[in-house]
Amino acid sequence: MKKFKDIDTNKFLLGITIVMFFVMYIIGMIVFNKQGFAKPQVFLNLFVNNAGLIVIATSMTMVMITGGIDISVGSLVAMDCMILGDLMMNKGWGAWSAMLAVLVIGLVYGSVQGFLISYLNIQPFIITLAGMFFGRGMTAIISTEMISITNETFSSIAQCKIILPIMGTMNKHGKMMYPFIYPSVIIALAILIIMFVVLKFTKFGRSIYAIGGNEQSAMLMGLNVKKTKFIVYVLDGFLASIGGILFCMNTMAGFVEQAKGFEMDAIAGAVIGGTLLTGGVGNVFGSLFGCMIRGTIESFISFQGTLSSWWVRITIALLLTFFIVLQSIFSKIKAKK
């Protein structure tokens, strides 16, 4: 029993998530082997489809480690897509300047929310709820029509297939299919790794964990809690905008109804990945696996072919409950200790 108590809570929850992902994936490979679930492309599609979500979940993890939450990201993503579409298609901006503008908007968005949350001490839920309404509303104000993005530069970045010349298979239609990814996947993974390093190995990162663990003692330790929280939300707004650009590279359109409930998917990914809502515990790789578990369930449903796609939600609900229960068991053990 002693040995068990010594295991790091953080690592154990992460371990369970990773094991669960691989178990599910292997089961999928066995059950849907005939339909080709074992193809490397199916695995890569988890990243291709979810590049935006991975970035958002990474930044959500950071926010949740401080004990906060940000439910405005879904609307911000929709607004980013709409602004990208509007600037490039209606205002004649170049792809790079439009993307830069969106990143600046993300920074501003994050700064305002961060200022209100950290310096005025308002509940992050309320502020980001306001941010969520604001973002969705602004999206509709810019345009209620769908804007299709056909900008040459933007689409060439988005649609540049990076083909991996290994494990190709011949399909029924006589085409050689090599596994491929898009640049968005590389960007998402790069951000994931950078955030991992920032959180683990920098003073800023350790302050975040300390604040989430106990804000009072973090303050007594001499950490600038307000400033750290402010920077967290600014960074969160910035990362959410990167996520928005990656999302846009997948859908290539701006539309009011886009990315609805995206923030909840990110939160679910983070929680399944072992991040505690109460703060202090979390790992960005856990969130990556959380998102991938979700993607795997979606693939199951779609390979199965007759089940309602709403089963994705139901399984995610079960998984969330499972992980929350697991977390509460852990905190009980900790308390005993």
Add this chain to the structure above:
Amino acid sequence: MKRKALALFMCTAMAAGLMTGCGSSGAKSEAPAASEAPAASEAAEAPAASEAPAASEAAASEAPAASEAASEAAASEAPAADTPANEIAKNDGEAISVGFAQVGAESDWRTASTESVKSAFSEENGYNLIFNDAQQKQENQIKAIRDFISQDVDYIILDPVTETGWDQPLQEAFDAGIPVIIVDRMVDVKDPSLYTAWIGSDFELEGKKACGYLKAYLDAKGYTGDVNIVDIQGTIGASAQIGRTKGFDDAAKANGWNVVAQQTGEFTQAKGQEVMESILKQSDNINVVYCENDNEAFGARDAIEAAGKKVGSDIANGDILLMSFDCTKAGLTDTLNGSILVNTECNPLYGPVLTQMIQKLKAGETLDHDTYIEEAQFSADDSVTSINVDGTDYPVTILTQEVLDARAY
């Protein structure tokens, strides 16, 4: 150790639960014969059948029950039609796998469309349908298409949530050599050859048919007075609104009808009623209301009745004629009881015609890149049985309770 064991047990139980959850209800029963249900006359109409000269042998030889129902009507009016549009083309030999990415289940119309495709592409007919409901999210549809490609399906059918943003997934399908048939909405892609074919409604023709009916009806009744007509438009910019309004505008100009007002009712009952109320306050000589969908017609009817006027078919004695589109069950019920004079269909039953298209592709034929699905027109009044639009005759189905009951949606 107990707790660890418990945790591990829960973990595996969860995973096992997931799998049974996914696997168990596979053999779901599907609504039988939903697609054969529409009025027999639709088959008789069959203008599209002539566009399909060498229809596949598979389709011609194995005529299912639907053709019996259609036979009386089809025999007289469509001599050259070798494949009625509502006949399912069965598949011989190895099952064809078809991935169908559907928008969602947001309306009765959509559900009818889903059921039609599901029952047409059944296992008994030699197909393996992989169905995906995108819950009205484009990103889900993009994922679904990628999954279909990974599964190496033979054909992909896409009913897109949005018109935009399809270059990338369609390019992926194209690279994999999988033909994609687009249904209902058009897609806005740089290169239309990325998809094999599109099939959907001809909204302008719907508008023309409705106006053609009105003209024929007034002629049949010998009405020569003024026609003061109101157009309650759909949501501005929707393809249904654009087409139906265009058909209306052209006909009003050609026939010298007096357009009293033209406003959007946003395809909703509440807005339709509101618009109609305000129009009635401004002018009291209105005798025809052209609503661009059924919901608007319900709203307009309520507004007219609230203003103390009557909807009906007797224009000479002050009745207001109400015209509508879509032919939902509720809309046709009102058509049957006479409050809607004529209801022009927006056909959701894509299943059978899609099977025919896929059989043609299998036989190596090329499809017309864009085709329109056939659509009927219903009225409870029997004074007009056929109308002529741009030189083509279209029959009008006299709506009875039996016709209504036989419809799938």
